[in-house]
Amino acid sequence: MLLVAKTLYGLENVLANEIKKIGGKRIEIRNRAISFEGSLELVYTANMMLRTATQILMPIKKFKINNADELYKKGMQVDWSKIFDVKKTFSIKSTVNSFLFNHSNYPSLLLKDAIVDQFRKKTGRRPNVDSKFPDIKIDLHIENNFCTISLDSSGDLLYKRGYRKSVSIAPINEVLAAGIILLTKWNKETSFFDPMCGSGTFLIEAMMIAKNFPPNINRKYFGFTKWKNYDSKLHFKIRNKLKNQIIETKVEIYGSDNNQKNIRICRENINSIFNYNSIKIKNVDFFETTTERKSLVLFNPPYGERLRIEEDLFYEKIGNHLKHNFVGNEVWIFSQNNDEKKLRIGLKPSTKIKLKNGSIDCTLNKYEIFSGKNKERFN
Ligand SMILES: C[S@@+](CC[C@H](N)C(=O)[O-])C[C@H]1O[C@@H](n2cnc3c(N)ncnc32)[C@H](O)[C@@H]1O
Numbered sequence: 001m002l003l004v005a006k007t008l009y010g011l012e013n014v015l016a017n018e019i020k021k022i023g024g025k026r027i028e029i030r031n032r033a034i035s036f037e038g039s040l041e042l043v044y045t046a047n048m049m050l051r052t053a054t055q056i057l058m059p060i061k062k063f064k065i066n067n068a069d070e071l072y073k074k075g076m077q078v079d080w081s082k083i084f085d086v087k088k089t090f091s092i093k094s095t096v097n098s099f100l101f102n103h104s105n106y107p108s109l110l111l112k113d114a115i116v117d118q119f120r121k122k123t124g125r126r127p128n129v130d131s132k133f134p135d136i137k138i139d140l141h142i143e144n145n146f147c148t149i150s151l152d153s154s155g156d157l158l159y160k161r162g163y164r165k166s167v168s169i170a171p172i173n174e175v176l177a178a179g180i181i182l183l184t185k186w187n188k189e190t191s192f193f194d195p196m197c198g199s200g201t202f203l204i205e206a207m208m209i210a211k212n213f214p215p216n217i218n219r220k221y222f223g224f225t226k227w228k229n230y231d232s233k234l235h236f237k238i239r240n241k242l243k244n245q246i247i248e249t250k251v252e253i254y255g256s257d258n259n260q261k262n263i264r265i266c267r268e269n270i271n272s273i274f275n276y277n278s279i280k281i282k283n284v285d286f287f288e289t290t291t292e293r294k295s296l297v298l299f300n301p302p303y304g305e306r307l308r309i310e311e312d313l314f315y316e317k318i319g320n321h322l323k324h325n326f327v328g329n330e331v332w333i334f335s336q337n338n339d340e341k342k343l344r345i346g347l348k349p350s351t352k353i354k355l356k357n358g359s360i361d362c363t364l365n366k367y368e369i370f371s372g373k374n375k376e377r378f379n
Contacts, residue, residue, distance in 0.1 A: 008176055061149045099144065172201050193296070198259075297330065352364075
């Protein structure tokens with residue numbers, strides 16, 4: 001069957017690779033999404049295993065309409081009672097870019113009426129809509145007069161991994177953090193250091209990657225667990241298989257932050273998923289840190305929209321500190337780029353990757369910090 005995994009801007013290729021590794025077929029890259037083919041088994045696996053997907057959709061009907069009424073009629077053609085029980089609640093999320101509709105809520109209303117009317121005709125009862133915590137999430141996509149109705153197999157978005165017990169002031173989205181680490185092509189053997197670790201998202205995602213730990217293995221409820229065809233035996237079988245593939249690692253993953261409260265939050269988050277000692281963290285200022293051994297250094301310093309700092313000076317200081325104290329390491333910085341000044345750290349990136357953090361344009365820059373005579377390469 002056809003499946004669509006949604007992702008964030010710039011992570012499409014990373015996600016396509018992940019899907020290939022778990023056995024997806026006929027993989028096609030779209031805008032912030034990947035379409036692929038796979039079985040129900042793959043739907044379960046994808047939800048537990050994919051690090052850079054935000055949601056896995058299963059399209060159930062694709063059609064063309066010439067007017068709004070046709071959406072209702074086509075919605076009636078799906079046998080909804082085969083998909084979910086009348087006792088379940090549901091919600092519809094529409095993305096509409098069509099000359100046929102002025103208001104994006106209207107298509108959702110039409111499809112809702114089709115579902116409710118069909119159940120009522122068949123059973124005399126109707127399922128209720130629950131916009132906050134629905135059992136069944138339905139996705140309606142309309143582009144001009146082409147419509148796709150999909151079931152959301154994930155339920156809660158997949159970045160909600162469950163390990164974040166509390167958050168620091170500006171945590172990075174878990175899916176984005178995992179995608180960034182995969183973009184660095186970290187070899188899982190070189191030490192990994194985040195010197196501005198905040199709530200620890202990079203550290204935890206890096207440990208998950210190193211251990212081959214499926215990011216959503218501990219989640220009990222997915223959208224697919226509420227479908228009529230839910231096969232709990234298959235779900236548990238896959239979960240056990242994935243658990244057995246988790247490996248021990250000796251790689252050193254460590255972090256620091258100058259904010260004591262963030263270090264406490266980071267500790268709580270790490271403890272909620274891994275052993276206390278598996279990731280070392282320290283309450284220390286970046287400008288007093290260095291790497292004990294060759295490391296991949298990855299961090300997202302604070303930036304304007306979220307944290308108030310004297311940006312120019314701060315970024316310049318970061319560059320100076322890296323030049324003098326991080327020689328021999330590969331350093332990756334993820335930061336806002338809408339104002340070039342903010343990236344004036346005085347080092348020339350060897351790689352620049354465009355990404356977004358929410359609606360903010362960002363870049364992931366790689367700096368190779370050479371020693372002695374090569375230092376002049378950085379200005
Ligand atoms: C954008 S947040 C990083 C968020 C983190 N990646 C997460 O997922 O929670 C920036 C972090 O840098 C820390 N920070 C700011 N200035 C610092 C400094 N001079 N030394 C160390 N940490 C610093 C802040 O306390 C904050 O936790």
